[in-house]
Amino acid sequence: RTPLWADLKPGGRFTAVDLGKAGGTGVVAKRLVAAGLVDGSALTPTGRTFAEEAARAVETRGQEVVTPLERPLKPSGGLVILRGNLAPDGCVVKMAGHERLLHGGPARVFEREEDAMAAVTQRQIHAGDVVVIRYEGPRGGPGMREMLGVTAALVGEGLGEQVALLTDGRFSGATKGLMAGHVAPEAAVGGPIAAIEEGDRITFDVEARRLDLYVDEAVIRERLARWRPPPPRYTSGVFAKYVALVSSAAEGAVTRPA
Structure with a gap:
């Protein structure tokens, strides 16, 4: 409004x-x-x-x-909420007024920001790709890191308007290009983003407010049934406590009593 x-x-x-x-x-x-x-x-x-x-x-x-x-x-303003089988609880896209409204392409899947950055700098990402960075959400990060570095690197490689990026982490106000952040549920709790495999087709449709994985729903359910959470990055200390208490990005990533 x-x-x-x-x-x-x-x-x-x-x-x-x-x-x-x-x-x-x-x-x-x-x-x-x-x-x-x-x-x-x-x-x-x-x-x-x-x-x-x-x-x-x-x-x-x-x-x-x-x-x-x-x-x-x-x-309307510059933030748009997309939903779909990849983000049942929603994700956030920042629109600066000139971005593409539709993008479909093969998934390039990375389990953390550093791996995605290495792929970009080694020129392993190509026009049309959809870069997926997961396990960077409130629990997975932990703390929901900002993915500005990867988006800046994509722009530096001349791919800013030719690829899309989605993550359960955050993005910066300076982020350029088509990027969906705050994907919920996040990968660390078994959200659909955890079911993406390399090469799967993903489509952003901003006008329809959709973010979808073009894989049969039965296949997605089977993949998630086989999914197991990765070992925790922290087993003690304040980060371990945070992981145990933090809620979904869709709920503000607030902490709640155990």
Whole structure:
């Protein structure tokens, strides 16, 4: 329901510095209050309400960073949730306004970020591939590492607009190209991403909000029945405790009492 008003990089023209000169985040807050998209009565750390803080913002005359209320850049924002047989609980795709909306290709499967990075730098990834990095979720990582390095390497190899990437880990706000992160359930708990095999066909369809593995459902069930979790990366200490307590990315990866 929330339109895109801020024309900011990587998908827009301006930087955060430009936003500050235009009047700051308070200008965006004004749009949200005026559109009825936030609870203006909510208190902020200053002791004033959100609406009161928004009203204090001074918008620079003639600024172009934040568009007028009635003329948003796009009817929706830059994050899209996909679901499908690879992400029954959802995954997140960041759209900067110019990415491909459809991609299908063979899976290139890696069990951790470092293995994927090595394949990219050794030029083992090719146009059309779908790079899969799994066991990087809240439990698998543990801690849900950021996959920015691999996406940056793909761009550096000239593949940023020719491949897709999916992971149960996180991605950065600077990530470019078609990438699905936060895939849930994650591989470490036996989610469908754990059933992917090298060469399987995977399709991203952003308009249809789908992420699917083109393998018969019976085959996926059989693979998951044979699946066994890998040995834990930590058997003691704070990371082991975290793995035992953390929830799915679809639930915010919050920790809960045992």
